[in-house]
Amino acid sequence: MSRSRAAIAWGALGVLAVLVAWELYKFLGPADGLIVGAVAGETGSGVMILPRTNDRAMPHIWDMVARLFQSASGGDTPPLIVPVVTAALTTLGIAAVGWLIGVAVGALLGLVMQRWRLAEWGLLPWIVVSQTVPLIAFAPLIASIGSQVDRAGTVPWPQWLSVAVIASYLAFFPVAVGVLRGLESPDRIHLDLMRTYAAGYWPTLFRLRLPAAVPHLLPALRLAAANAVVGAVVAEVSIGMRGGIGRMLIQLAGQGSSDPAAPWGPTFGSIALGLVAAGSVALVGLGLRNYRRGEAAV
Amino acid sequence: MSAVIAKGVGKTFGTKSGDVVALTDVELTVEPGEFVSLIGPSGCGKSTLLRLIADLDSATTGELEVFGKAARQARIDQDYGIAFQQAGLLPWRTVAGNIALPLELHGVSKKARADRVAELAALVGLDDFVDRYPDQLSGGMQQRVAIARALAEQPRLLLMDEPFGALDEMTREYLQGELARIAAETGAAVVFVTHSIPEAVFLSDRVVVMSPRPGRITDILTTGLGDARTEALRESPEYFERVTAVREALHGAPVERANER
Ligand SMILES: Nc1ncnc2c1ncn2[C@@H]1O[C@H](COP(=O)(O)OP(=O)(O)OP(=O)(O)O)[C@@H](O)[C@H]1O
Ligand SMILES: [Mg+2]
Numbered sequence: 092m093s094r095s096r097a098a099i100a101w102g103a104l105g106v107l108a109v110l111v112a113w114e115l116y117k118f119l120g121p122a123d124g125l126i127v128g129a130v131a132g133e134t135g136s137g138v139m140i141l142p143r144t145n146d147r148a149m150p151h152i153w154d155m156v157a158r159l160f161q162s163a164s165g166g167d168t169p170p171l172i173v174p175v176v177t178a179a180l181t182t183l184g185i186a187a188v189g190w191l192i193g194v195a196v197g198a199l200l201g202l203v204m205q206r207w208r209l210a211e212w213g214l215l216p217w218i219v220v221s222q223t224v225p226l227i228a229f230a231p232l233i234a235s236i237g238s239q240v241d242r243a244g245t246v247p248w249p250q251w252l253s254v255a256v257i258a259s260y261l262a263f264f265p266v267a268v269g270v271l272r273g274l275e276s277p278d279r280i281h282l283d284l285m286r287t288y289a290a291g292y293w294p295t296l297f298r299l300r301l302p303a304a305v306p307h308l309l310p311a312l313r314l315a316a317a318n319a320v321v322g323a324v325v326a327e328v329s330i331g332m333r334g335g336i337g338r339m340l341i342q343l344a345g346q347g348s349s350d351p352a353a354p355w356g357p358t359f360g361s362i363a364l365g366l367v368a369a370g371s372v373a374l375v376g377l378g379l380r381n382y383r384r385g386e387a388a389v
Numbered sequence: 390m391s392a393v394i395a396k397g398v399g400k401t402f403g404t405k406s407g408d409v410v411a412l413t414d415v416e417l418t419v420e421p422g423e424f425v426s427l428i429g430p431s432g433c434g435k436s437t438l439l440r441l442i443a444d445l446d447s448a449t450t451g452e453l454e455v456f457g458k459a460a461r462q463a464r465i466d467q468d469y470g471i472a473f474q475q476a477g478l479l480p481w482r483t484v485a486g487n488i489a490l491p492l493e494l495h496g497v498s499k500k501a502r503a504d505r506v507a508e509l510a511a512l513v514g515l516d517d518f519v520d521r522y523p524d525q526l527s528g529g530m531q532q533r534v535a536i537a538r539a540l541a542e543q544p545r546l547l548l549m550d551e552p553f554g555a556l557d558e559m560t561r562e563y564l565q566g567e568l569a570r571i572a573a574e575t576g577a578a579v580v581f582v583t584h585s586i587p588e589a590v591f592l593s594d595r596v597v598v599m600s601p602r603p604g605r606i607t608d609i610l611t612t613g614l615g616d617a618r619t620e621a622l623r624e625s626p627e628y629f630e631r632v633t634a635v636r637e638a639l640h641g642a643p644v645e646r647a648n649e650r
Contacts, residue, residue, distance in 0.1 A: 280477040283445050288494050289465045298494065302481050384480040384524050 120144040150352040158352035171356045179360040182335040186323040188255040193262025201270025230257050234330040250332045258322035262315040269311025273304025305382035316368040336361050390457045392546045392578035393419040398451035410603035411437040424579045426589035427597045434604025435582040469546040470539030474554045476531035478523040485519040488537045509537040529560040547579045569618035590631045598638045608638040
């Protein structure tokens, strides 16, 4: 237990270090940055080697936090934190659906690849290649397929489903690889033992391979959760879905010059989103503690 | 019906650098209730022979019968229990869960399982540890769990590959005594692989001496030490005589002896 407390302490220290570094640079750095090789009268010329520290470029941290509790867009609109939390929850829900799809597809691929050697040779290269296709290229494709399906009318395909599918595209990869490695991780002696018990594929899967895969599976699930969140945010932006944190980020960034602290609201929102997603998976790990004993033993 | 009959059994492994003859021409019979040790230098095919009997590998030549059936059928019928040099416990299962694994796989009811686990835990002296996990046990305790697991389905044949190889001398001698007692109580035949001459002599009715390149049986010695496997036996002259006999068989008998025969 003291180990986890130490981990929390180190984490808090890390966050604090970032905050201190921000304020320290803001205090010490040049207000208008440092630009070398600028040509007089030509805006945007030269190379900026130190970023600007004025309040527009780098608001104080306390201003960012205070902005969260001021009205979102003037008048009696609710404080900024309300739409931020709503948008973050919307994205979290979509990312969760994407995560579930990704985990299901990834686990299935991992199972198939472990069961049949030939499938591993045939599939694994494609799975690796799939991750090199940029999301930006791939997102509009899914969105247009989605809207065609939706227009055909037999199955409804709301926009958020496209976002979830795109998120799952990033999420399935670590799961497929983790499941494959995990299922192949049992020692020879354990496999021999199952053979002496005349246990077939399924009993061996449930009694040996799956439990043995847990230590590989948990990091894969955590990675998948982080990927699903990133995927969902990027997908929202690239297919222009409203209501999520990605869209809100872009929108408030556009008003950055007049309201510099505002875009930091959704930025914090998306950070919190990632933490909640990864934390939920850590909770799963807590329930599976006994299956990680192998890591400590021997 | 004999527990194991091997007739002209041979095993050749095909490897990238050519064929490796691990065993040739093995003739061996193990009677029910008999304790037989396999001893010999590293690489002489002891583990290979055990794995053939267990149907974890199949023989290239010859015939192998276990209780009058093909080795494969005997495996499917769960006629033997097996223990290896590593305990090979599943780290996520408690002692009780590990002992119960074969029973669970073969659909034994929960109640019957619990009874049998309690019985076996008592047999190997681990009553107080059934709820512990393997990483909370010493090496000797883990090995005792492995033996209990091997005995779970009351096999008539026990196959053991250097089960005490990784243990210190004290634990080793203690577990040898336990194993002798358990083997006598259950009446199971045992095929026991070891590197230790005293261990082989102390435990066995017969000691099978093997030699490498190619792996084969060079001698089979009957110990004739009777049924009493007590600590006193370790100090008796007959015991020392047998140890010497096995040592000579292993290192090649002195010339006079060879002439006498
Ligand atoms: N799977 C395998 N593939 C190729 N060669 C093998 C294989 N298993 C065993 N051998 C070879 O067969 C021979 C006998 O091996 P085996 O493991 O039976 O010896 P052993 O008597 O048990 O030795 P040790 O006392 O060191 O355990 C060795 O030369 C070994 O290299
Ligand atoms: Mg061996």
